[in-house]
Amino acid sequence: MNDYLETNLPDVYACGDCAEIRAKEPGGRNRIEQLWYTARMQGEALARIICGERVPYDRGIWFNSAKFFDLEYQTYGQVSPQPGDDEDSFYWEHPDRKHALRIAYRKPGMQVIGFNAIGIRLRHRVCERWIREGRTLDEVIRHLPEANFDPEFYQRFEAEVARQYAASRHAVSEAAAV
Ligand SMILES: Cc1cc2nc3c(=O)[nH]c(=O)nc-3n(C[C@H](O)[C@H](O)[C@H](O)COP(=O)(O)OP(=O)(O)OC[C@H]3O[C@@H](n4cnc5c(N)ncnc54)[C@H](O)[C@@H]3O)c2cc1C
Structure with a gap:
């Protein structure tokens, strides 16, 4: 099928796990996106298409999310294993080593470019919007609770993340003042 989720048969569409989006460029790789989120996004796109x-x-923006037994992770945007010269990241990890958050950003303006979360559920739409809008790391840390969608009564870590972030900023400004 094509980017409009149309198959080779008129009025027959495909979306979700059963769909394979054909590459537009010759020799390009077809896309099979077997994810819950992409299934929903394709369903929404298809609803619009068949409504005219x-x-x-x-x-x-690139993302993935999965659950392996009780360990959940999400990745949104770009978190490079080897950050480029203009990239850096803020990293927080709980002492239990089951909860961690990395937020990658571009160095000049500290615009956030990606998230890796383990053991904390972050909303796809919120993180994607923050990346698209070029929100700074400061803003993202301040508004982090808006992205959380852990179930009720789950432990929350935003305050600890913000404390560590504030301490790291303080250390940076102290070093700059020396
Ligand atoms: C074990 C497992 C773990 C996964 N973990 C993750 C994860 O962590 N994160 C993530 O994003 N995605 C995950 N996925 C993938 C995700 O579940 C799928 O990509 C998503 O559910 C696809 O949605 P869908 O609507 O295309 O298909 P489905 O959710 O499979 O829905 C298809 C429906 O069609 C019904 N059906 C089939 N044949 C017929 C028929 N002949 N007539 C009527 N109904 C029929 C089926 O019963 C089913 O309800 C996981 C999948 C599996 C199997």
């Missing part, structure tokens, strides 16, 4: 609004399905 012919806009292509767009996965948007």
Whole structure:
């Protein structure tokens, strides 16, 4: 099928696990996106298309999310294993080593470019919007509770994350003042 989720048969569409989006460029790789989120996004795109609004399905900013037994992770945007010269990241980890958060940003303006979360559920739509809008690390840390969608009564870690972030900023400004 194509970016409009149309198959080779008229009025027959595909989305979700059963769908394979054909590469546009010759020799390009077809896309199979077997994720819950992409299934929902394709369903939403298809609803618009069959209602007459012919806009292509767009996965948007890269993301993935999974659960392995009781360990959950999400990744949104770009978190490079080897950050480039203009990239850096803020990292927080709980002493139990089951909860961790890395937020990658571009160094000049500290615009956030990616998130890796383990053991904390972060909302896809909120993180994607923050990346798209070029929100700074300061803003993201301040508004972190807005991104959380852990179930009720789960332990929350935003305050600890913010404390560590504030301490790291303080250390940076102290070093700059020396
Ligand atoms: C074990 C496992 C773990 C996963 N973990 C993750 C994860 O951590 N994160 C993530 O994002 N994604 C995960 N996924 C993938 C995610 O569940 C799927 O990508 C998503 O559910 C696909 O949605 P879908 O609507 O295309 O298909 P489905 O959710 O499979 O829905 C298809 C529906 O069609 C029904 N059906 C089948 N045949 C017929 C028929 N002939 N007539 C009527 N109904 C029919 C089925 O019963 C089913 O309800 C996981 C999948 C599995 C199997």
